Amino acid sequence: MTTQTQILRSKARKRAKTADKVATVVIIVFALSIVAILLGLIGFIMFRGLGHISWHFLTSNPQTIREGGGIGPPLFNSLYLLVLTMIITIPLGLGGGIYMSEYAKPGKITSFIRLVVEVLSSFPSIVIGLFGLLVFVNTFELGFSLLAGALALTIFNLPLMVRITEQAFAGVPREQKEAGLALGLSKWKIITSIMLPVAIPSLVTGTILAAGRVFGEAAALLFTSGMTTPPLNFSDWNPLHPRSPLNPLRPAETLATHIWKVNSEGLAPDAIQIAAGASAVLVIMVLLFNLFARWGGRTLYRYMTASKRMN
Amino acid sequence: MEHSKVTPREAQRRRLPLEKHRIEDWIGRIYTSVCVVFLIATIVSIVYFVTSKGVATFAVNGVGIMDFLFGTRWAPDASPPAFGAMPAIAGSFLVTLLAALIASPLSIAAALFMTEIVPTFGKRILQPAIELLSGIPSVVYGFIGLTLIVPFLRDHVGGQGIGVGAGALVLSIMILPTITSVAADALANLQRGQREASYALGATRWQTIYRVVLPTVLPALLTGIVLGMARAFGEALAVQMVIGNAPFIPTSLLESASTLTSIITLGMGNTAMNSIQNNALWSMALVLMLMTFVFIMIIRLLERRNRI
Numbered sequence: 001m002t003t004q005t006q007i008l009r010s011k012a013r014k015r016a017k018t019a020d021k022v023a024t025v026v027i028i029v030f031a032l033s034i035v036a037i038l039l040g041l042i043g044f045i046m047f048r049g050l051g052h053i054s055w056h057f058l059t060s061n062p063q064t065i066r067e068g069g070g071i072g073p074p075l076f077n078s079l080y081l082l083v084l085t086m087i088i089t090i091p092l093g094l095g096g097g098i099y100m101s102e103y104a105k106p107g108k109i110t111s112f113i114r115l116v117v118e119v120l121s122s123f124p125s126i127v128i129g130l131f132g133l134l135v136f137v138n139t140f141e142l143g144f145s146l147l148a149g150a151l152a153l154t155i156f157n158l159p160l161m162v163r164i165t166e167q168a169f170a171g172v173p174r175e176q177k178e179a180g181l182a183l184g185l186s187k188w189k190i191i192t193s194i195m196l197p198v199a200i201p202s203l204v205t206g207t208i209l210a211a212g213r214v215f216g217e218a219a220a221l222l223f224t225s226g227m228t229t230p231p232l233n234f235s236d237w238n239p240l241h242p243r244s245p246l247n248p249l250r251p252a253e254t255l256a257t258h259i260w261k262v263n264s265e266g267l268a269p270d271a272i273q274i275a276a277g278a279s280a281v282l283v284i285m286v287l288l289f290n291l292f293a294r295w296g297g298r299t300l301y302r303y304m305t306a307s308k309r310m311n
Numbered sequence: 312m313e314h315s316k317v318t319p320r321e322a323q324r325r326r327l328p329l330e331k332h333r334i335e336d337w338i339g340r341i342y343t344s345v346c347v348v349f350l351i352a353t354i355v356s357i358v359y360f361v362t363s364k365g366v367a368t369f370a371v372n373g374v375g376i377m378d379f380l381f382g383t384r385w386a387p388d389a390s391p392p393a394f395g396a397m398p399a400i401a402g403s404f405l406v407t408l409l410a411a412l413i414a415s416p417l418s419i420a421a422a423l424f425m426t427e428i429v430p431t432f433g434k435r436i437l438q439p440a441i442e443l444l445s446g447i448p449s450v451v452y453g454f455i456g457l458t459l460i461v462p463f464l465r466d467h468v469g470g471q472g473i474g475v476g477a478g479a480l481v482l483s484i485m486i487l488p489t490i491t492s493v494a495a496d497a498l499a500n501l502q503r504g505q506r507e508a509s510y511a512l513g514a515t516r517w518q519t520i521y522r523v524v525l526p527t528v529l530p531a532l533l534t535g536i537v538l539g540m541a542r543a544f545g546e547a548l549a550v551q552m553v554i555g556n557a558p559f560i561p562t563s564l565l566e567s568a569s570t571l572t573s574i575i576t577l578g579m580g581n582t583a584m585n586s587i588q589n590n591a592l593w594s595m596a597l598v599l600m601l602m603t604f605v606f607i608m609i610i611r612l613l614e615r616r617n618r619i
Binding site: 016017019020022023024026027028030031032033034035037038041042044045048091092093094095096098099100102103113115116117118119120122123124125126127128130131133134135138155158159162185186187188189191192209212213215216217218219222223227256257259260263264272275276279282283286287289290294 | 331332333335336338339340342343344345346347349350351353354356357360361364416417418420421423424425427428437439440441442443444446447448449450451453454455457458459484487488491514515516517518520521538541542544545546547548551552572575576579580584593596599600603604606607610
């Protein structure tokens with residue numbers, strides 16, 4: 001080997017090392033700037049909003065023109081709508097996911113169903129809102145109502161639920177299923193009493209995360225659950241009474257639609273503060289959903305795997 | 312252990328007398344099938360209703376398809392009304408492409424940082440944090456845009472603040488987590504051997520990333536970007552809040568414009584069902600839906616390449 005090629009090689013090595021250092025620095029700067037942006041945004045929301053949150057703000061009625069409106073009814077509507085949505089979504093999503101994971105045979109029909117789930121999950125939520133307006137609000141004559149909103153959110157959430165269930169069931173060890181088969185149990189019995197308990201931790205985690213997504217959705221609700229809330233009587237809990245907060249056929253604005261409304265057509269002088277406070281509440285709720293999902297999933301997993309009981 | 316040979320048919324025959332099992336199995340089969348049929352019926356009816364309403368503008372109201380797609384004047388309430396959707400279509404594509412341009416390099420850098428530079432910290436702390444951010448509701452991003460980005464642009468760049476630039480920035484922040492988590496997943500799933508082989512040859516980290524890692528995961532990275540773009544294209548409220556909603560094709564980034572979603576959001580509440588104004592909005596929804604199909608087709612093609 002001549003000295004000249006050695007020099008050339010060491011030069012090339014030096015250049016490669018410099019390029020490596022530069023690239024590393026660039027990547028780190030980019031990555032840290034993202035972290036800074038995202039943390040900054042959360043901090044900004046909290047900073048702007050937390051000061052405005054008080055018990056009065058969380059419980060009082062929104063005001064259209066005067067100052068000092070609260071977010072009591074929208075907050076209640078968001079939570080109630082979430083419950084309604086989940087009551088409809090969970091059984092449907094579980095069934096669909098179990099079918100995909102346990103019953104579907106590889107073939108044209110299964111890949112078509114997969115395509116359907118994928119298409120449904122990437123539909124713009126405003127299109128789902130329009131569909132809800134046309135079918136649930138007008139054709140089914142539900143009007144702007146919690147029920148129409150819950151059905152629209154079900155469509156919005158169902159593909160996610162199906163995917164969560166499918167993955168949770170696919171994660172069940174093969175041996176457990178085979179043990180069930182060896183015992184001569186029927187397929188459905190194996191699914192419900194052997195696989196379901198094993199799948200529950202990841203089902204719970206996934207469902208709570210999906211719930212967080214539902215909680216913040218607004219575009220699908222503008223034209224289904226509406227943008228107003230009638231005066232509510234919080235001492236009347238009969239779902240059949242028109243003034244009852246539990247009546248599923250009344251219109252309801254949620255926290256997310258309230259933020260949008262206040263921002264785009266808010267006439268109250270403190271609209272920005274209200275939007276900031278409501279945004280902070282919304283973000284805190286989503287964070288709570290996330291933490292709860294992780295914690296709940298882990299705790300359930302520990303409980304399920306540590307227990308020797310078998311049903 | 313000795314296995315007795317039982318053919319599936321034989322097993323089936325032996326199971327026959329156990330009526331309870333068969334009933335259980337039928338319950339399960341029927342229940343799950345009903346759920347799947349519901350799923351398929353939903354998507355079929357969405358496609359049917361959006362298409363039939365969207366086509367009504369052309370079939371019933373007699374607006375020309377070309378006039379709709381390429382017309383540049385959107386004035387549904389003027390007389391005679393004009394239904395050129397080009398400003399909205401151009402606005403949608405413009406903000407989506409800009410958002411992808413801003414977000415992609417940042418997200419891929421973040422994903423590389425998480426997987427190649429600080430793998431343990433990245434997996435434990437950064438990835439959950441990023442996933443958490445993708446759960447933040449879009450109205451909150453819209454509010455941030457309105458109170459932070461718009462005033463900043465107004466004071467430091469010029470114009471009114473609202474407009475295409477603000478919309479693209481808000482969307483890029485929204486799709487950052489989407490692209491980052493897809494990219495990070497792809498990078499983490501890369502077989503260790505490839506990376507190690509490159510290091511064993513004496514390559515530096517950047518050489519490994521640039522020559523081995525990135526080319527291998529390119530289809531997955533593109534999938535992430537397309538997913539982000541699909542999300543940006545369909546996003547309604549966050550964009551509507553900051554883009555200004557003027558129905559013109561923008562000539563600068565600081566000019567107010569509109570997107571398909573923003574026009575639908577604002578118009579749907581103010582038009583009567585089955586009027587020509589309302590049907591034109593459904594035609595826009597049809598365009599949105601068709602674009603969703605296009606995005607999914609691109610993702611499927613990319614995934615097919617990824618599998619090889």
